[in-house]
Amino acid sequence: MIEATQLAKRYGDTVAVDNLTFTVEPGKVTGFLGPNGAGKSTTLRMILGLNAPTSGAVTVDGVPFSTRSRGLRHVGALLDAQDVHGGRSAQAHLSALARSNHIPLTRVEEVLQEVGLAKAARRRIGGFSLGMKQRLGIAGALLGDPPVLLFDEPLNGLDPEGVLWVRGLFRRLASEGRTVFVSSHMMAEMQHTADQLIVIGQGRLIADQSLEDFADRDASPSVTVHTPDLTALADALSAQGASVQRESEETGRVTGLTAARIGELAHQHRIVLHELTPHASSLESAFMSLTADSVEYLAGEAR
DSSP states (O other): OEEEEEEEEEETTEEEEEEEEEEEOTTSEEEEEOOTTSSHHHHHHHHTTSSOOSEEEEEETTBOGGGOSSGGGTEEEESOTTOSOTTSBHHHHHHHHHHHTTOOTHHHHHHHHHTTOGGGTTSBGGGOOHHHHHHHHHHHHHTTOOSEEEEESTTTTOOHHHHHHHHHHHHHHHHTTOEEEEEOSOHHHHHHHOSEEEEEETTEEEEEEEHHHHHTTOSOOEEEEEOTTHHHHHHHHHTTTOEEEEOSSSEEEEESSOHHHHHHHHHHTTOOOSEEEEEOOOHHHHHHHHTGGGOSOBTTBOO
């Protein structure tokens, strides 16, 4: 378990993290979301003791992580897949980590096999693709078989097969009772992977809730309609307070009414429907709406 209490980090007049309080529980995949510059990486570094908080505290299983010896046995982390010596082989890199943490060297072969790098074990890391480096970083996080795992943007550079593998890995680790904390900007992937979400903006906590509850913040679930008489349908729906956005001559997207109610109104007005497709609440839409005021940079305008 990870517990942050009034956690803050300032660099001069710049507030990177602003009094964050949250708990990351075991047995779940917890997504850590926020716009660029929100303070996610700084928070992860404070959890690991790499940055000292200006105020507040953060503990891992009840104690600051920096007080633990043989850290890889307690927390496995991937913060930057590129931050590795390119002249070493994957095997040498992991062997050094194992020795420094009193982990049996047999574990090196096991994690290389698990992440799909067994055949590249003796290749120099400098020749690895970004996806291979991500797999190596994940291997390092798994090396000590820790109960707590942190990952910062672990999907960057992975191909579709790799993304599916990581999704399954995170869910398996959580099912084993481990604490899995994943920072990512890939909303669609988080929608398939996370159980719980912690969302921050400009260093402050915006939301801490289940994936389903957060996605339900999307205030504009919509319904696609296809009809040869879209104008008549739009008039009938608008009279009931709905909004209809025309996408083609016969297709529109409706917000403000459920699919069932749209079907009833079409029947009442004797309007033929060829399609009536509801769209579930979107994690991405909810995220964009909730963090709109916390985005540091907007394309096309200064902020």
